[in-house]
Amino acid sequence: MFEKTGIPSRDMIMEKFPSMDRINKGPAAIVECYRQIPCNPCETACRFKAIRVGEDINNIPQINFDKCMGCAICLSKCPGLAIMIADGSKSEDTVEIKIPYEFLPLPEEGQLVKGLNREGAYITDVKVLKVTNPKSFDRTPVITIEVDRKFLYEIRNIRVEV
Amino acid sequence: MKQADIVVIGGGPAGLCAAISAAQSGAGVLIIDKNKNLGGQLIKQTHMFFGSEKQYASTRGIDIPEILMKELDKYREKVEIKTNSTALGLYEDGIITVLEKEDNYYKIEPKAVIVATGAYEKFLSFPNNDLPGIYGAGAVQTLMNVHGVKPGDRVLMVGAGNIGLIVSYQLMQAGVEVKAIIDAAPKIGGYLVHASKIRRMGVPILTSHTVKEAIGQDFLEKAVVWEVDERFNPIPGTEVTFDVDVMCISVGLTPLNELLAMRGCQMKYVPQLSGLVPVRNENYETSVENIFVAGDASGVEEASAAMVEGFLAGLCAAAKIGYKADDFDDRRKDYMNQLNNLRSGPAGSHILMGLEQIRR
Structure with a gap:
């Protein structure tokens, strides 16, 4: 189905996530690169050598969650915008999720926006905690949102209503 | 008659890299491009490129011409650039005829030629496909990303290859609503990371669908699509109508290489x-001595491959006419490895199959 719709299945998504224990320890990158393409900037960008693509740049990136610091540099470098960061260390009830968002208007910190799933369907309102858009991110702003833990595997996008 | 060591026809990704590589080797280079500015299709690619660092991966396409022009500028005493100039003919005696603007017609006698003329868009036949509002995806990109003009308000994208997916995303960035992306193939042709990023904006992708007809008086008002079976025959009764004022056709490219x-x-x-291509050897030299090819003109691929082909063809063309770089062997090997790397996965397997058929 994924090849027909572009929507990954729950199993595919779960495979890319680290354990809940790991997420509760601090931020980790989730690389949703499901099919082989010739591409390796995530590996080049990672200063902690946590992402490995290897000699053949068609390999699917493998992430070592012991080394990943969740710094989000890879997130801004991925041409497919396929990387998000999840951090469960801040609260018992919520997780902080970082996603790339290349649309205007950008949300404002503190704003409530629509949380969308991988089909673009509305799931729940989420609070914007931070909008990061430094020059080094090269016009790929990164939005940090606060998400109810039960939607950790659901929310992957936002809609900012004007 | 104008004399030149190497004439590069087309200053897009392949042509610019060919010119850099040839000038770096010590050859004089004359670049001819019909457009006002060099850069070819790069100047409208606002997305980040794939590939690896050597092919400027993760850099936005629009920023690559500047990088390449800076590199080319290092050899400025060797390089001449003629924009607004169309190569009209490439004759048996080796002469190139050029029309600059609309009045200056002249001839060039080169020692070698690198044809990097790119590709043109395929179109689709269906009733009323000439209504205003029906564009090629390249035209939409030019309007939007070069001239800052919104092509319309509601779009149906026809074609789920990389161009269709990327242009859909860019339309949404420009504030245009994309109603759906359709493709006659049973699977999405482009990279699935692109498909996923559009899907999570809420845009449906309908595979096994094609256009039945366009409807409108003076301009496009509606588009009717229908499902096709595994033999691409339309299935009556499956029609869906979209209220759109733009239909964007992105059904592939054809190599542009009549020269x-x-x-x-x-x-x-x-x-x-993707079509008629020249037979060539590993160095991208065609069956006619000292005539080289690079980029989409040699077969439609990603821009990353076009750039590497350009570097390789430029290096080899220069060597062929007596300007062999000191590190020729290392560089040639490096470019070949890069090409191999870009093509060795499932996304490049069709290219390798194609290349098998035209190797000299």
């Missing part, structure tokens, strides 16, 4: 390379 055919280069129809 090579005119010169007498051996051409072959290779579906995997």
